[in-house]
Structure formats: structure tokens, C-alpha cells
Amino acid sequence: MTIKNYLIAGSAAIALTACGSGATDSDIEADTPPTQADAEPHPLLADVAAANYSLEKSHAFMTVKVGHNGDITQYRISFTDFDGDLSFDPANPEGSNISFSINPAVVETNYPGDYAAGHPDSQWESWNEDISRDAKWLNSDAHPEITFVSTSAERADDLSGTVTGDLTLLGVTKPVSLDVTYNGVANPPWFEGRDVIGFNASTRLNRSEFGMAAYIPNIGDEVTVEFSGEFLQDE
């Protein structure tokens, strides 16, 4: 892409993402969208390399939101060590494959103050460590990896769809569907022609289905997982 296209693509992506993301049920019930054979690619997909991409970790965020105190607020936990591999074909996004690997031993709750001093009976040094390692939470000593491996993808419209895959959390594997929006492509000069493509994704799941049932309902069973990040074309 040229720099000019890159700026145009960026502006369009902002306009698109401002309209919200995610499939609605009317999208889902719609007929199968036209295939590449009978439609021009969307402008945001027109000049994107079909290639393998890896997560550009310095521009990638994955946050878990869970209701607290009977859902009066949403508590936020961020994963800060995760990776993703994506094989992406702009002419056939449904054929794409994505996998995520998340290190549950590293989370960020932005807990204020001195957790250890305020919790002398806790065996953990920090609230982050408690969430990561305690057997009632992410139990990361026993289950040191969370993975998601896509099994199918379905297009809802030109730039959004669902990606279904196997989520393995706490040693339990269940199918989960992500609502995914493709935001566009950028070509920062320091990546020397390699494409950078951006996505938002979200899903909801019930943690009890993976065996994590502590404090339901004071801490909600349903968790929302949100991702926004960039993938860099492999060299």
C-alpha cells in the first residue's frame, strides 16, 4: 500500500469501528454472503497480503470483564503475555486460521496499594499472583497455558464475522465463538512493506463451564473477553 492509501484506510476504519462491531442475529440469519468470485473485495481488504501474520504484541490488548458484587460493576483483568498466529487470506477470510496462546501466570488487575500488607493471611504476594496461581482462579501452576484454536470462520458482512474454535482453559476444552471485526491495514515504514492488520474481537463465556465456580454470583459466572490488536505479516 502507499502511504496515501494507508491514511485513507485508517480513516475508513475509524468510521467503521465507530459504528460498533459484532454480528447481530439478523446478520447471522442472512443468506450466505457473496463469494469472492462474484464480488469485488472491500476497499479495506483490497490490498492486503494473503500470508501468515503474528501478533504485534506492543499493540494488542486482551481484557476480561466480570460482574462484581452482583453485577453492580465490571471488574477488569488484563492478560499481558499472550501471542497469536493468524493465516489470513483477504480473498477468503472464512478460510483463515487463528490460534492464541495466553500465559495465565501474568495478569494485571491494577490493584491499588499494598495487597500483601492488607491481606496478611493470603499465601500470595499480590492480587495479580492470587488471580494467576490460586486453584480457585486461573490455577496457573497446574494449567500454565490457555489456548484458543479456530476451527471455522463465518462471514457476517464484508468486515465482520464469527470465528469458532476450541478454548482450553483450566484443562477443559469447549467450543467458543468470537465476534470479530476487521479494522483495516497499515504500513508503518519501519516494517518495510509488511502489512499490519487490525482486529477487534469479543466473546462471552460462563467460567463455571470450565470448572471455575468460586464466588458465583457475587462474582459473575459470565465473563466478557475483549481483544483489540494488530497482526504483522511474517517476513
Added chain:
Amino acid sequence: MRKLALAAGLLAITQPAQANPTLDGVASGLYNLEKSHAFLTWTVKHNGISSYTVNFTDFNADLVFDAESPANSQLSVSINPTALNTNYPNAEKKVEWESELATDAKFMNANEFPTITFNSTSVAATGEFEGTVTGDLTFLGVTKPVTLDVSYGGVANPPWFGQRDVIGFTASTTVTRSEFGQDSMAGIISDEVEIEFSGEFLQAEE
């Protein structure tokens, strides 16, 4: 059939959570932010293709809440712009990057402007548990009116707080950073900044 099953599955996971808030019996008066259950983030678009989200990790808020007439409530917020968490994936660079964000004149410029404040000037109810809070936001020494969209999430009474009420809110707004004099990296970092809050307020002790 497979498609129907998929659609049913998606509907199941996209239903919003059933909230059941009430204002009945909620104490009016002063509440302070319950800092261990409070999140304040700002999000900008990066290169137009992803959302970059940073947490403020040191902020406080006082709420004078009128449970009978929420529109009479008052909110004041104070934010330390040097306390940021970017979740940057390299520990050494994380420190450098957050320091740059905090102090560089093109970003938070916190040596010159060590506090961000918001003081409400008016509150309007738009629904039983929703409303708008308009107030003066002071950022980088510039004060402008900003309106927050606010939802009341309900009340809780954890036993460790005795009889004191804990009430939860979510709030969001979008500000235009150039209006506060920050126009760095235009075209790479969006001018619009989404602010999101979710947190609890604890009734002050008498």
C-alpha cells in the same frame, strides 16, 4: 441445521447480562471511590486499525449521591496522570514508555500539569438507572465541559463494610484531545479518546 445451531449459540452468548439494580433503600450522602474495585481507561485508535487502551491507576472520586433525586448528585474526580499502565509487553521498555507518556510535553506533560480533574456541574436522568453527568474537565491546564453517559449498576452490602452501602456505576465519554491542546501524532493516534469507567463507591463513615 448446523447453521441454526450456530446462530442459537451466538444468541446465547451475546445476550446482555441481566442486571437488577434498585435505588430502594440506598443511602443518600457522601460516598468515596472504593479504589480496589474501580477502573478508568482511555482508548485511542492506533493507525486506524486497533484500539490502544491505557489504565489510569491512581485516581480518586467523591460522590454526593441523592438516591431520591439522582439528578441532584455531585461528582468530583481527581486523576494522577503519571500513574499509567499500558501493559506494554517488555518490562524495561514498559517503564520507559509509561514515563514518556506521563511526562513528555506531547502526551500527559505531567510535570507541568500534575492533576487531571473533573467536577460535575449538572446531572440529568435519561432513564430509571441511566443519565448524563456534565462537568468541567481540566486536562493539560485547559478546562472544557464534558458530558459522561452514566449507568447506575445497583447497591451491595458486603458484610465487611457493616451497614455502609456500596453502589456501582459505569460511565463513558469521548473527548477530542486536540481541544485540550494535545495534537501529537495526528493520523497515527486518533484525536478522539474514549474514556471508560466502571467502579464502586463506598458510603462514607459518619
